Amino acid sequence: MWGDMNQSSRLTICQISDIHCGSAYFIPDLLERSILEINDTDPKVVVVSGDLTDAGYRQEYETAAEYIAKIRCENVMVIPGNHDSRNVGYIHFERLFGERYSVIEFDEAIMVGVDSSEPDLNDGRVGREHYDFIHESFAGAGDRLKIFVVHHHLIPIPGTGRERNIIFDAGDVLELLADTDVDLVLSGHKHVPYSWKLEDMFIVNAGTASTTRLRGNTRPCYNVIEVENERVRVFRKYPFKQREMVIDFDSATHSYVHFEEVQGDGRPGDRRQRRILSGEQ
Ligand SMILES: [Fe+2]
Ligand SMILES: [Fe+2]
Numbered sequence: 006m007w008g009d010m011n012q013s014s015r016l017t018i019c020q021i022s023d024i025h026c027g028s029a030y031f032i033p034d035l036l037e038r039s040i041l042e043i044n045d046t047d048p049k050v051v052v053v054s055g056d057l058t059d060a061g062y063r064q065e066y067e068t069a070a071e072y073i074a075k076i077r078c079e080n081v082m083v084i085p086g087n088h089d090s091r092n093v094g095y096i097h098f099e100r101l102f103g104e105r106y107s108v109i110e111f112d113e114a115i116m117v118g119v120d121s122s123e124p125d126l127n128d129g130r131v132g133r134e135h136y137d138f139i140h141e142s143f144a145g146a147g148d149r150l151k152i153f154v155v156h157h158h159l160i161p162i163p164g165t166g167r168e169r170n171i172i173f174d175a176g177d178v179l180e181l182l183a184d185t186d187v188d189l190v191l192s193g194h195k196h197v198p199y200s201w202k203l204e205d206m207f208i209v210n211a212g213t214a215s216t217t218r219l220r221g222n223t224r225p226c227y228n229v230i231e232v233e234n235e236r237v238r239v240f241r242k243y244p245f246k247q248r249e250m251v252i253d254f255d256s257a258t259h260s261y262v263h264f265e266e267v268q269g270d271g272r273p274g275d276r277r278q279r280r281i282l283s284g285e286q
Contacts (some may be wrong), residue, residue: 014233014234015231015232015233016048016049016113016231016232016233017046017047017048017049017229017230017231017232018048018049018050018051018052018114018116018152018229018230018232019043019046019048019050019051019052019078019227019228019229019230020051020052020054020154020191020209020211020227020228020229020230021039021040021043021051021052021053021054021211021214021227021228022053022054022055022056022156022192022193022194022211022212022213022214022227023054023055023056023086023193023194023196023211023212023213023214023216023218024036024053024056024057024069024072024213024214024215024216025056025057025058025059025088025213025215025216025218026057026058026059026065026066026068026069026072027058027059027060027062027064027065027068028059028216028218029059030216030217030218031059031215031216032215032216032217032225033215035214035215035216035225035244036072036214036215037072037075038244038245039214039215039227039242039244040072040075040076042242042244043076043078043227043229044075044076044077044078046229048078049078049079049080049111049113050078050080050081050082050109050111050114050116051076051078051080051081051082052081052082052083052084052116052118052154052191053073053081053082053083053084054084054086054118054154054155054156054191054192054193054211055084055085055086055087055088055089055121055122055156055193055194056086056087056088056089056156056193056194056213057069057073057083057085057086057088057089057098058088058089058094059088060088060091060092060094061088061089061090061091061092061093061094061095061097062092062094062097063097066089066094066097066098066101067097067101069101070101070102073102080109080111082107082109082116082118082154083098083102084105084107084118084119084120084154084155084156085098085105085120085122085156086122086156086157086193086194087122087123087126087127087128087129087156087157087170087194089122090120090122090123090124090125090126091124091125092125093124095120095122095124105119105120106118106119106120106135106138108142110149112149113149113150113232114149114150114151114152114232115142115143115145115146115149115150115151115152116152116153116154117138117139117142117143117151117152117153117154118153118154118155119131119135119138119139119153119154119155120156121155121156121157121172122156122157127169127170128157128169128170128173129155129156129157129158129170129171129172129173129194130172130173130174131155131172131174131178132174133174133177136177136178136181139153139181139182139185140181140185143185143186143187148257150188150189150232150237150256151185151186151187151188151189152187152188152189152190152191153182153187153189153190153191154190154191154192155172155178155190155191155192156192156193156194157170157171157172157192157194158170158171158172158192158193158194158195158210159171159172159175159178159179159182159190159192159208160175160179160201160203160208162195162197162199162210163197163199163268164197164199164220164221164223164268165195165197165220166220170194179203182206183203183204183205183206186205187206188205188206188207188237188254188256189206189207189209189230189237189239190206190207190208190209191209191211191228192208192209192210192211193210193211193212193213194210195210195220196212196213196216196218196219196220196223197210197212197220197221197223197268198210198211198212198223198226198228198241199265199268200239200251200252200263200265202261202263202282205259207239207252207254207261207263209228209239209251209252211226211227211228212224212225212226212227212241213225213226214226214227214244215244221268224243224246225243225244226241226242226243226244227241227242227244228240228241228242229242229248235255235256235257235258236253236254236255236256237252237253237254237255237256238250238252238253238254239251239252239253249264250264251263251264251265252264258285259284260283260284260285261282261283261284262281262282262283263281263282263283264279264280264281265279265280265282266279266280267279267280
């Protein structure tokens with residue numbers, strides 16, 4: 006459908022989330038392997054979307070920074086999660102990773118990352134005072150892909166039990182992002198990988214890459230996004246194991262194919278069933 010593409014025109018963006026260094030559930034092998042695999046993709050950008058630590062402590066941050074330093078990539082976007090803002094952890098965040106709000110721009114995309122954490126709370130918010138920053142950062146994007154990065158989820162994720170910690174101002178943020186023609190939202194927090202399509206946006210929640218803080222039958226994983234001209238493909242990659250394509254869309258025409266696993270929480274039957282949706286504009 007898209008014809009033969011020149012290999013060199015493809016770029017890769019990796020998203021790793023909820024690595025939780027210092028947690029009793031942290032598995033170093035999973036993080037080391039994930040970083041090796043990510044480096045092998047020769048990524049243009051690597052996103053680390055929050056919950057680097059367990060409780061925001063200095064030594065946990067330093068461990069996280071040592072791992073992140075092993076990522077071989079010129080653009081690494083790191084944002085904090087709720088665990089990182091415990092115990093005044095944002096002090097260490099800023100010392101080791103810089104600004105909690107950041108923008109990465111290149112020929113093919115603009116990526117805007119924000120801090121949705123609140124000191125010592127698990128809840129998330131973006132906050133009206135940051136809406137102008139988001140809107141203006143994307144304003145000059147033109148035809149480039151627009152990617153928004155935030156730790157907490159903007160939309161409920163199935164298979165996660167009782168809903169909580171969704172971004173307080175999720176409705177306003179979703180409207181802002183849709184109105185700004187954002188193509189892709191990358192988030193984490195729930196430790197359950199899932200993706201939704203809303204308007205012309207795909208909202209992609211990452212799992213935890215390197216912990217056994219898992220819900221139900223989910224497994225540690227991270228996201229790999231391949232961009233080739235207007236074609237964007239999102240893969241869920243399991244460290245040491247296979248990858249699965251979840252989304253394949255054309256950012257110009259908005260035609261798409263979307264594969265998602267039915268979580269089937271509380272329902273009988275095959276929980277590994279895949280739901281496939283597609284659409285043309
Ligand atoms: Fe987390
Ligand atoms: Fe979190």
